[in-house]
Amino acid sequence: MSRIQKNVSLKPYNTFGIDASASLWFSVEKEIEVTEFLIDNLANSFKVMVLGGGSNVLFTQDFDGIILHNAIKGIRVVEEDRDSVVVEAGGGENWHSFVMHCVEKGWGGIENLSLIPGSVGAAPIQNIGAYGVELKDVFHSLDAIHLTTGQKRVFEGGDCQFGYRDSVFKRGYKGQYFITKVRLRLEKHPQLNVSYGAVKKELEALCEKPYSIGDVSKVICGIRNRKLPNPEKIGNSGSFFKNPIVSREKANEVLARFPNAPHYIVSDREVKLPAGWLIQECGWKGKRFGNYGVYPYQALVLVNYGGANGRDIFKLSQDILESVEAMFGIRLEREVNVV
Numbered sequence: 001m002s003r004i005q006k007n008v009s010l011k012p013y014n015t016f017g018i019d020a021s022a023s024l025w026f027s028v029e030k031e032i033e034v035t036e037f038l039i040d041n042l043a044n045s046f047k048v049m050v051l052g053g054g055s056n057v058l059f060t061q062d063f064d065g066i067i068l069h070n071a072i073k074g075i076r077v078v079e080e081d082r083d084s085v086v087v088e089a090g091g092g093e094n095w096h097s098f099v100m101h102c103v104e105k106g107w108g109g110i111e112n113l114s115l116i117p118g119s120v121g122a123a124p125i126q127n128i129g130a131y132g133v134e135l136k137d138v139f140h141s142l143d144a145i146h147l148t149t150g151q152k153r154v155f156e157g158g159d160c161q162f163g164y165r166d167s168v169f170k171r172g173y174k175g176q177y178f179i180t181k182v183r184l185r186l187e188k189h190p191q192l193n194v195s196y197g198a199v200k201k202e203l204e205a206l207c208e209k210p211y212s213i214g215d216v217s218k219v220i221c222g223i224r225n226r227k228l229p230n231p232e233k234i235g236n237s238g239s240f241f242k243n244p245i246v247s248r249e250k251a252n253e254v255l256a257r258f259p260n261a262p263h264y265i266v267s268d269r270e271v272k273l274p275a276g277w278l279i280q281e282c283g284w285k286g287k288r289f290g291n292y293g294v295y296p297y298q299a300l301v302l303v304n305y306g307g308a309n310g311r312d313i314f315k316l317s318q319d320i321l322e323s324v325e326a327m328f329g330i331r332l333e334r335e336v337n338v339v
Helices: 031-039 095-105 197-206 213-227 248-257 275-281 310-328
Strands: 005-009 021-028 048-051 063-070 075-080 084-090 139-146 152-156 177-187 245-247 270-272 292-294 302-304
Touching: 021 031, 031 139, 031 177, 048 177, 063 177, 084 095, 095 213, 197 213, 245 248, 248 270, 275 310, 292 310, 302 310
Parallel strands: 021 063, 048 063
Antiparallel strands: 005 021, 075 084, 084 177, 139 152, 139 177, 245 270, 292 302
16 A cells, blocks of 8 residues: 555654654555555554554554554534434544534533543543543444454444443454544533532633533633643653542541542442542652653653653553552552553
């Protein structure tokens, strides 16, 4: 295929800003190009990786294979009635730009997911979520092509096996599918989700009632900009670790030692503990090791201050995992995919 490039730097294509390279690179702009790629039998000749916005990946080495960059664009309405709309977006669309498009149209449901970095195609893989909303709450379906058989498949909600920052695409089908299109069902008369205290507090301070989805989006963008570093200035992938969900017994054990520890009831049996708080209690917040470290304003975020390599950042994450486990008996799990 004539548009395949050789020895491409991945630095512009990962938000950590790691200077790794790919042996081969193909930017997929149309769904049919995935099929053509498979017909040429390239998937059987090289190791294949699909890359979207690069916001959830840490490269610890060069990639010896071919990267399929999802650059499929386009947004359109596929269903509509008086109360809701099903909107379809290409997998290569920028997620935040897509959110802003929907907010401007008055389609509610994803305004709480404003400013999350990455692409539309990566959103269901991670089941992205923030401020009381997850992608699964508005998910309709997606189209994907199997990278071995070339078979096109439509995945509906149950097929994706969504969990907390999880889906079948991170487990049984990891690396097997190229997601070409994603469809969400959004509301024309949305019920706003402002259950998170910080969001409600800022809305009350900055906006007039009745609040709009635009108000919610604006407030959340402000909160995220204060808490998280801009990848264009400081390399990072946002939250590096998942917030652990533990048993009531384990949570009570932690609370007996730290009565003021933040915690969120998930069910009668489970409690969510903030990973950032656990990491902070272990003394990691703001720790810097030359050109990489832990972000001073949010311990959940590992950062590349410039010129760091992925191996050093991975080693730091491993040290943090072991430290939290030693202190609390809780094993954190990385959100970021390590390559």
